[in-house]
Amino acid sequence: MTDRKNSQGQTGGLRERKRRETLRRITEAGLKLFSTKGFEATTLDAIAAEAGISRRTFFHYFKSKDDILLSMQTGLGDSLTAALAGKAPGQRPLPALRAAVFELVAAYAPDDLLAIDRLMLSSQAVQSRKQATYLQDEALIFAALCEHWPEENPATLRLAALLCVGITRVAMEAWRRDGNRRPLADYVQDYFEALAGL
Amino acid sequence: MTDRKNSQGQTGGLRERKRRETLRRITEAGLKLFSTKGFEATTLDAIAAEAGISRRTFFHYFKSKDDILLSMQTGLGDSLTAALAGKAPGQRPLPALRAAVFELVAAYAPDDLLAIDRLMLSSQAVQSRKQATYLQDEALIFAALCEHWPEENPATLRLAALLCVGITRVAMEAWRRDGNRRPLADYVQDYFEALAGL
């Protein structure tokens, strides 16, 4: 009836459009205040005021203050399983994962993510929860591996998931530590090669 | 002067003895209440009352409610670096670590730790912080490895630390999942062997 563009789930009605807009305003307000005042020193009242909503409404969009930052995570588990789903021919698990990681890492915008990352360091709780997501990523990838290689030893697949997430993690650490002068893919390469020297 | 047995830092005065006793009472009270009422439902007032102290005093012993549980962690990083310090002859890093892990895992009391572990699952925040400690363990072990094998490629040592903590972690998961009918060392063995099949 009304002329809403519901085709790709993109616009879909005034209600949803407003909701997305409010969500955007909250995260924007949060990011702005976190980076100026610091994470801990920023109160929810301040965020709500900056976003033009009430304090109570904030909790209809996020379950906690932490979640503003956490919601901006890349979602390594989802990305990798997706990249893995398309192409699992006759390859071994680890090389397939390796390829998927490189695919991901190729398209990576340094600056935005780095800023978020730095903010996350300022809160113990946020940092912990961020690091805990690595373990969830592992679980997701392990499940995907089990589907693609059902006859493989589960312990092997478990280790493959562990290594792939772990290598990505330490590569990003090294990359950030060096002030990203070399591309992230180089660090990933380094660690995958170091695997042979064990 | 006074007859305090300060030799091994064991007793050392009324003050310290009382302090240790209070600490013990708090953790005991916490554990008791957590396991009956649940972690979230247990208030600090209840813990303080049960331990016979004031609410305010609690914070002279723990920085947060979480820390009661977190303080009972094994400290994989410390244990492993200690076990590693004694014996690093001409071995390669990973085999040396492997031996150290087996040494640790041999002396492991199932029941107590398992109860703590189950309690930690009931709080998102505690669980996250627990998982985050694995990364700190990695860092500790990596530092120790760098000292013992200064001429080795750091990336290799980084991966060794990652693997050793990771394998211990997934082994404990599998062990717990199976209701620990087999000894923990068996699971560690499984994963170390699966490493070859990658």
Added chain:
DNA sequence: TCCTATAATTGCACTCAGTGCAATTTAATA
């Protein structure tokens, strides 16, 4: 256009974790 079901926003009152401060008690020691 009007009407109704449903979703979003809000205010209010509440619980609980955690902190700062200042007073008081208790142990250590000269």
Added chain:
DNA sequence: TATTAAATTGCACTGAGTGCAATTATAGGA
């Protein structure tokens, strides 16, 4: 015993997060 330092406590406060009920805005059909 007198002095010093640590431990305990109460009080008042901030801020996160929740439950509830009232209000407002949107959706979609009559």
